[in-house]
Amino acid sequence: MDEFDVVVLGAGPTGENLADRAHAGGLSVAVVEDELVGGECSYWACMPSKALLRPPAALANARRLPGAREAAGGTLDAAAVLRRRDEFAAHWKDGGQVDWLESAGLVLVRGRGRLDGVRRVIVDTPDGGRRVLTARHAVAVCTGTRAALPDLPGLAEVRPWTSREATSSSRVPGRLAVVGGGVVACEMATAWRALGSEVVQLVRGSRLMARMEPFAGELVTQGLRAAGVDVRFGTSVTGARRDGQVTLTLDGGETLTVDEVLFATGRKPATADLGLETVGLNPGRPIEVDSTGLAAGVPGEWLYAAGDVNGRALLTHQGKYQGRIFGAVIADRAAGRALDTADWGRSVATADERAVPQVVFTDPEAAAVGLTLEEAERAGHRVRAVDYDLGSVAGASLHADGYLGRARAVVDLDREVLLGATFVGGDVAELLHSATIAVTAEVPISRLWHAVPAYPTISEIWLRLLETYRG
Ligand SMILES: Cc1cc2nc3c(=O)[nH]c(=O)nc-3n(C[C@H](O)[C@H](O)[C@H](O)COP(=O)(O)OP(=O)(O)OC[C@H]3O[C@@H](n4cnc5c(N)ncnc54)[C@H](O)[C@@H]3O)c2cc1C
Numbered sequence: 001m002d003e004f005d006v007v008v009l010g011a012g013p014t015g016e017n018l019a020d021r022a023h024a025g026g027l028s029v030a031v032v033e034d035e036l037v038g039g040e041c042s043y044w045a046c047m048p049s050k051a052l053l054r055p056p057a058a059l060a061n062a063r064r065l066p067g068a069r070e071a072a073g074g075t076l077d078a079a080a081v082l083r084r085r086d087e088f089a090a091h092w093k094d095g096g097q098v099d100w101l102e103s104a105g106l107v108l109v110r111g112r113g114r115l116d117g118v119r120r121v122i123v124d125t126p127d128g129g130r131r132v133l134t135a136r137h138a139v140a141v142c143t144g145t146r147a148a149l150p151d152l153p154g155l156a157e158v159r160p161w162t163s164r165e166a167t168s169s170s171r172v173p174g175r176l177a178v179v180g181g182g183v184v185a186c187e188m189a190t191a192w193r194a195l196g197s198e199v200v201q202l203v204r205g206s207r208l209m210a211r212m213e214p215f216a217g218e219l220v221t222q223g224l225r226a227a228g229v230d231v232r233f234g235t236s237v238t239g240a241r242r243d244g245q246v247t248l249t250l251d252g253g254e255t256l257t258v259d260e261v262l263f264a265t266g267r268k269p270a271t272a273d274l275g276l277e278t279v280g281l282n283p284g285r286p287i288e289v290d291s292t293g294l295a296a297g298v299p300g301e302w303l304y305a306a307g308d309v310n311g312r313a314l315l316t317h318q319g320k321y322q323g324r325i326f327g328a329v330i331a332d333r334a335a336g337r338a339l340d341t342a343d344w345g346r347s348v349a350t351a352d353e354r355a356v357p358q359v360v361f362t363d364p365e366a367a368a369v370g371l372t373l374e375e376a377e378r379a380g381h382r383v384r385a386v387d388y389d390l391g392s393v394a395g396a397s398l399h400a401d402g403y404l405g406r407a408r409a410v411v412d413l414d415r416e417v418l419l420g421a422t423f424v425g426g427d428v429a430e431l432l433h434s435a436t437i438a439v440t441a442e443v444p445i446s447r448l449w450h451a452v453p454a455y456p457t458i459s460e461i462w463l464r465l466l467e468t469y470r471g
């Protein structure tokens, strides 16, 4: 039997960070990984998807500038884009990350882990063997999510693309149907259209990216349509079959024939076969945690869950943030050190509730942090939304002819601080962290007034929003 202070299940970005912080706090840590060290993000999500999206974005930007446009008249070299993507996915080999993990003093245990009662983990190893690990202090579940597919007749036989195939395919399908209106669907419709596929996006609801401000989905719809994506709202798939090509049946009764279909219909937590029942939790459900990462309903302060698997915010940077905080909490509890659980304290992941940033790498990009107007009102805040046309800011109009964009700040009228901000437009991604700092630090509007944006940058949107607010 192997004994460690901490056993971490899953070596995605969350598990890596949590393990590192717990080890830095003086604990011995084993990390159990079933596939590749680095997780979904490194090989089938953030990195390869952004590598697919970046060259089309650079080309589209050049084409918006007379002078540059003439030099950027050719078509995208899809093969070169895919080769660069392969580099960013490290050719689906995890040697680099294994080296980091071991150099950080962590012990990698290859295999599929599952809980077996209190502080006990069973690992089915790749050679068909079995290892039993016990944890002196904590087990942290960081197993992430998997693509969720609807229960449709014929779907299994069709072998649809999920986010994995959409980020790793080395073939550009002639015709691609994308089912879903969320982030994966919008980004992958953008990427594969730019790589040369004819893309139809089938959206069950009436808008894209429904968790963001409504104008984000509207502008992204405009962008997708301008790029040639056939975006169809109010359309559900009712059946599918493959005979070489894929034929989808739609709820209106018509059919659609394509070469591949991507189902980007959300995620499910990777908890179905994790032995959760042995510790009194429900398999297949997200593991709910308190703000120090402890699993709700499990006595003894030993079971933690971090990252996608706890459902708090399905984003790499939030998983890493939780990993850093919960890893330190585990070390503090083990050493008997007091925790700091006040809002924004060292031991709690307060940003998960107040200031989650996200960038959607579509064209235009959509970047948001904190609460939307609707969320702020629903939470009972007295708020005002301040809107501004981003294209009319000098820096934006210089950035690209016909710059399409919009920004919104959600101001808490009682405290005169920002609760949220959204920017939609070309290259707004790098603008977001200024808003994240303003929301996190609760910088008063009166002080933001003194934060002078350099002229002529897109950041001047800050001044325009503040002027609009002050009238
Ligand atoms: C297409 C796509 C694009 C995305 N783009 C972005 C982006 O641009 N920015 C962003 O912030 N987020 C993005 N995300 C979300 C991001 O990928 C996740 O939030 C992130 O990967 C979560 O990290 P994690 O460590 O919690 O889980 P994961 O990355 O899923 O890692 C979990 C690890 O646990 C392992 N594991 C699971 N079960 C077991 C077990 N029983 N035993 C041993 N090991 C196990 C898995 O093999 C995996 O390595 C994207 C997601 C998708 C699908």
Ligand SMILES: NC(=O)c1ccc[n+]([C@@H]2O[C@H](COP(=O)([O-])OP(=O)(O)OC[C@H]3O[C@@H](n4cnc5c(N)ncnc54)[C@H](O)[C@@H]3O)[C@@H](O)[C@H]2O)c1
Binding pocket: 150, 179, 180, 181, 182, 183, 184, 185, 187, 203, 204, 205, 209, 236, 237, 264, 265, 266, 267, 313, 314, 315, 358, 359, 360, 361
């Ligand atoms: N750039 C980024 O930050 C980035 C990129 C990709 C993914 N992510 C993260 O990954 C997570 C997963 O993204 P996602 O797009 O898979 O999920 P999502 O929950 O954002 O979107 C799922 C979409 O599928 C639709 N849907 C669900 N079931 C359906 C069905 N049966 N038929 C038709 N449509 C259906 C939903 O209405 C929604 O439009 C997100 O929460 C996001 O945070 C982030």
